[in-house]
Amino acid sequence: MLDFLLSLLAGWPAILVTVVLAVYGLLKNNYRYLLGAAILAVPFSWFLSGFPLVRSPIFLMPVLIFGAAWSMRYGREMLAWTLAIPFFLVVILLLFALGAGAS
Helix, strand or coil: CHHHHHHHHHCHHHHHHHHHHHHHHHHCCCHHHHHHHHHHHHHHHHHHCCCCCCCCHHHHHHHHHHHHHHHHHCCCHHHHHHHHHHHHHHHHHHHHHHHHHHC
C-alpha cells in the first residue's frame, strides 16, 4: 500500500496531474490551479532531487510554480508564463531521459 501511495505522489501520475493543472491555470489565468500544481509538485521534486541528501536543485521546482501563482494572482501573466517555462522544460527533460534510457 505504501508503494502505491509513493507512486501516486512521486511518480508519473503526480507529474502529469501537475502539468495539467499548471497549464490549465496558465491558460485560464487562475492562480488557484497553479497553487494546487505547486503543492502537488513538492513530493516528486524532492524525490527526484535525491532527498534527504539533496544532490540537485530540482527540489526548487515548486518555487517556480509558486512564483507563477503569485504572479498570476497580481495580474502579471507574462511573468507567470516565464516562471513556469523552466518547470515544463524539466518535465520534458525527464521524459526524454527516461525515453533514452529505455531504448
